[in-house]
Amino acid sequence: MSAGTQQAAQAALAAEHAAVYGYGVVGGRVAGGRRAEAAAAHHAHRARRDALVRTVRGLGGEPVAAQAAYALPFAVPDPAAAVRLAAVLEDRVAGVYSDLVRAAEGPLRREAADAMREAAVRAVRWRGSGVAFPGLAERA
Secondary structure (H helix, E strand, O other): OOHHHHHHHHHHHHHHHHHHHHHHHHHOOHHHHHHHHHHHHHHHHHHHHHHHHHHHHHOOOOOHHHHOOOOOOOOOOHHHHHHHHHHHHHHHHHHHHHHHHOOHHHHHHHHHHHHHHHHHHHHOOOOOOOOOOOOOOHHO
């Protein structure tokens, strides 16, 4: 695998660390009816994070560590802001996985494409609408 693949995997790992942190905030602020959805997303991101740790090691790298805290893109004082944050987290994760799809080959590419799709679906569920090219919205 190339250095670009390892770099893209590290970026995906960093995004998963941030998503796990962000869903801690979402889960604490989201309305009761959506807490199960937030918990499921949190667990999904933890599983992806753990898999990426193994992937980065398999590529010969030292997995990037989680930060102690992350700056949120906006204040999250209420359930509506928590829902917006969840959608932003998923959009960001989809973006880094799109980079990993471009950099990887074989099974890793497929895993990255699956992760990008899952993030895009969760973003749609949180936002209530989708984008034409998930993972590429920030480049539009």
